[in-house]
Amino acid sequence: MNIVVLVKQVPDTAAERALSEGDHTLDRENTDLVLDEINERAAEEALTLKEATDAEVTVVSMGPDSALDAIRKVLAMGADRGIHICDDRLQGADVVTTARVLAAAVRTVADVDLVLAGNATTDGQASAVPAVVADLLGLPQLTHVRELDLDTGRVRAERETESGETTLEAPLPALVSVTEKINEPRYPSFKGIMAAKKKPVATVDLDDLFPGVDDTAFLVSRTRVVEAVPRPARAAGIRVTDDGSAGRQLADHLIARKLV
Numbered sequence: 001m002n003i004v005v006l007v008k009q010v011p012d013t014a015a016e017r018a019l020s021e022g023d024h025t026l027d028r029e030n031t032d033l034v035l036d037e038i039n040e041r042a043a044e045e046a047l048t049l050k051e052a053t054d055a056e057v058t059v060v061s062m063g064p065d066s067a068l069d070a071i072r073k074v075l076a077m078g079a080d081r082g083i084h085i086c087d088d089r090l091q092g093a094d095v096v097t098t099a100r101v102l103a104a105a106v107r108t109v110a111d112v113d114l115v116l117a118g119n120a121t122t123d124g125q126a127s128a129v130p131a132v133v134a135d136l137l138g139l140p141q142l143t144h145v146r147e148l149d150l151d152t153g154r155v156r157a158e159r160e161t162e163s164g165e166t167t168l169e170a171p172l173p174a175l176v177s178v179t180e181k182i183n184e185p186r187y188p189s190f191k192g193i194m195a196a197k198k199k200p201v202a203t204v205d206l207d208d209l210f211p212g213v214d215d216t217a218f219l220v221s222r223t224r225v226v227e228a229v230p231r232p233a234r235a236a237g238i239r240v241t242d243d244g245s246a247g248r249q250l251a252d253h254l255i256a257r258k259l260v
Helices: 037-053 067-077 095-107 129-137 190-196 246-256
Strands: 002-007 009-011 033-035 056-062 081-085 114-118 141-151 154-161 164-171 174-178 201-204
Touching (some): 002 037, 002 095, 056 067, 056 095, 067 081, 095 129, 129 141, 129 174, 154 174
Parallel strands (some): 002 114, 081 201, 141 174
């Protein structure tokens, strides 16, 4: 069985983040970068299935040179090989382009049975890339999954929604995106970290994935940020001293701002 897990390196949510002055995209060079936490859970699920089915796990990530660190972490956790999509032309790629490139990378892996991903990344939070990848690959998609089982060529999943719980089932090959409730990721062991240094990682670019690509015709992003300004500092609030008229003061305040 062959499993592909899609992961992304993102800015640490606990670190200060800023936009670059040139194109107003996220400044990744001056930010602490980590393996996305939900993608890490997708990797954990892939490794759990690997142990149960003796599968081969390939980890795929798109990003600059630093994204190799995210791939190496998943390899240290137990994945078998990696594919690093690294091309400066992909800077600022939107959801559609990202999915298109990831789908092309998945196609380079022979006989894929299952593609796993996080339902969203903590930087973009579009929650759309896995679904678009599945569509491009022509795979059934089971999204926002909190529990997953494989059985005789089929995948069965539990999804939690605002209105209740849903059971999903599809034949393999399929794509599954998971939520933060799916599992608790393991920590790479020292042995795993050392072994990861010797595991193969193929570095590919647009020319490898799309032979004969026309740079001028390859649309990286369908939107462009033309201006960005810092969020204004929070102003001091209004303090109401309750002398028996606090309720009236609060009502007047809300009425003046047309909130009630």
